[in-house]
Amino acid sequence: MSLGDDHGYGSEPADRTDEGFGGMGQTRTRLPGGGDNDGYGGARRPVRSxxxxxxxxxxxxxxxxxxxxxxxxxxxxxxxxPAKGGPGTQPTAATGVKPVKGKAGGIPSGYAKDEQGAQSAAANYAVALGSDGMFKKGTRRDIVQTVHDPAIVDSLLGNLDPAYSPSFLANVGLKPDGTAPTGLTFISRTVPVGTKVTALKGDTATVEVWCTGLVGLAGPDSTKPVTETWFTMTENLKWVGHDWKIGSSSQREGPTPVSGDNRASSADEIAAAVQGYGGFTYAR
Missing domain, CATH: 1.20.5 (Single alpha-helices involved in coiled-coils or other helix-helix interfaces)
Structure with a gap:
């Protein structure tokens, strides 16, 4: 979920009726050697010493x-x-500079002015813009001010606040203040799958962030069950105040993989997972 998203809940995954692997019949093995016929093609060989x-x-x-x-x-x-690139280096070992330590409004900040820093910033900003905080006016303002170029914050909030209208919030199952009804848990979480820098020059960078997201209401009486979405965010970043900030962004659907055969968890399991498992700080 992000700016410009219609906050839809996606289509239902196609039913899959894959047959199990392997057959149900028995396999007969013929062992070499002659002798009496024991019904399996020959006598058994002597046991090794x-x-x-x-x-x-x-x-x-x-x-x-x-x-x-x-x-x-x-x-x-x-x-x-491994740090010297010797034979002990593993293919999955962490590479690059150490992740950022700073935070602004709970969002990682203080990125390097290079390709890696731009990717880290874009990934973390996608997480923030796809969070449930965007559905509440106070936290939405904090998020927008933290991740965007200060020059566009006021105009952006002027467009966003009307977009998150009471009617829109009601359409996704929320109260007018953006909170979930009693007994339900609202879930909106974005997880970056990968990033790609498509342009980098001076004080500007363009980064694409491929994401999967969870969105919906978890609870026994929910009419908006939590579903997954797949989308790609394109963030045009600017170097402002010694850090990367979003100057503009857009979103498109996919790439979307084929849905798996995992059993859907109960609403309580989903709510407990989202509340119990925190998000990550993304840095390359």
């Missing part, structure tokens, strides 16, 4: 030991330093 079994186990142990020794990264018994 204990000496042969010990030899096999010994070879396996030696192989495991050799692999473990090779993975130590050197003959001196010390592993290579």
């Amino acid at each position: 204990s000496r042969s079994l010990i030899m096999v186990v010994g070879v396996v142990v030696l192989l495991i030991a050799a692999i473990a020794f090779a993975n130590q990264g050197g003959g001196d018994g010390t592993s290579a330093d």
